Amino acid sequence: MRLARALGERGQAATVINADSAQVYADLAVLSARPSAEEMQGVPHRLFGEWDGVQSCSAADWAVRARQVIAEVHEAGGVPILVGGTGLYLRTLLDGIAPVPQIDPEVRAAVRALPTDAAYAGLLAEDPERAAVLAATDTTRIARALEVVRSTGQPLAHWQARKEGGIGHLVQLHPLIMLSRRDALYERCDRRFAQMLRHGAIAEVERLLARRLDPALPVMRAIGVPEIAAYLRGECPLEEAESRGSQATRNYAKRQYTWLRHQPPADWPRIERDDFTIQDVFATLLRH
Numbered sequence: 001m002r003l004a005r006a007l008g009e010r011g012q013a014a015t016v017i018n019a020d021s022a023q024v025y026a027d028l029a030v031l032s033a034r035p036s037a038e039e040m041q042g043v044p045h046r047l048f049g050e051w052d053g054v055q056s057c058s059a060a061d062w063a064v065r066a067r068q069v070i071a072e073v074h075e076a077g078g079v080p081i082l083v084g085g086t087g088l089y090l091r092t093l094l095d096g097i098a099p100v101p102q103i104d105p106e107v108r109a110a111v112r113a114l115p116t117d118a119a120y121a122g123l124l125a126e127d128p129e130r131a132a133v134l135a136a137t138d139t140t141r142i143a144r145a146l147e148v149v150r151s152t153g154q155p156l157a158h159w160q161a162r163k164e165g166g167i168g169h170l171v172q173l174h175p176l177i178m179l180s181r182r183d184a185l186y187e188r189c190d191r192r193f194a195q196m197l198r199h200g201a202i203a204e205v206e207r208l209l210a211r212r213l214d215p216a217l218p219v220m221r222a223i224g225v226p227e228i229a230a231y232l233r234g235e236c237p238l239e240e241a242e243s244r245g246s247q248a249t250r251n252y253a254k255r256q257y258t259w260l261r262h263q264p265p266a267d268w269p270r271i272e273r274d275d276f277t278i279q280d281v282f283a284t285l286l287r288h
Helices: 002-009 059-075 087-095 105-112 116-126 128-132 139-152 156-160 182-198 201-210 225-232 238-262
Strands: 014-018 079-083
Touching: 002 014, 002 079, 014 059, 059 079, 059 087, 087 238, 105 139, 116 128, 116 139, 128 139, 128 156, 139 156, 182 201, 182 238, 201 225, 225 238
Parallel strands: 014 079
Antiparallel strands: none
């Protein structure tokens, strides 16, 4: 918001665009910490809460909408500000996505029914290159790689080499990776989850459970939902649900932290403190 306000003071209308895979869902206002109208401070915010939880929002789905919104903002003479920590979303938008053909439903069902060790053994035999970079317990990625090679006859790397739809080469980027101190970050994770429980998270999960959605949907697996659902079903006390939710939040923050330190281009600026000046960091952008 500091950047958006600074741009506004210079006559450049900014639009904040969500790139967080939880904040896209209308059902997760509290548990995703979606910004309130007051926090938006009159600045347009897009792609927040635009998907109903019954519909999975893949990285490809999000990237299609993000490209549209970015184009709209540019056409209006504004500046799009992408925020959020879902690396796959950002990579898909900037680099494109592998054009993997639609997976045969029978192949997908057969692969997803396999125990993880059997699926990994199959992947070792049919796509050893991919198997070599995956942990033997990574159920989701193993299943994805195996269903691709069995359905298309080509390994996942074949399709990933043909990425299409990325806009990274078409736009001028002003990236900033913000890395708070880990101890402060983890403390905020604990405080945030406790605040969520006091300010509507339990009721939010109650509404989700009442919809009887498929437990495999992303909205049902979002951090906090399984933990609070267990409490609502009487499987654990609230204190335990809070402890589990806080730990899950810290684990996710740790993964994000690691990804942001190593995956983006080395020349993207990284700030590892909280006391920075927007004018210094975005000096080139604010001069335009």
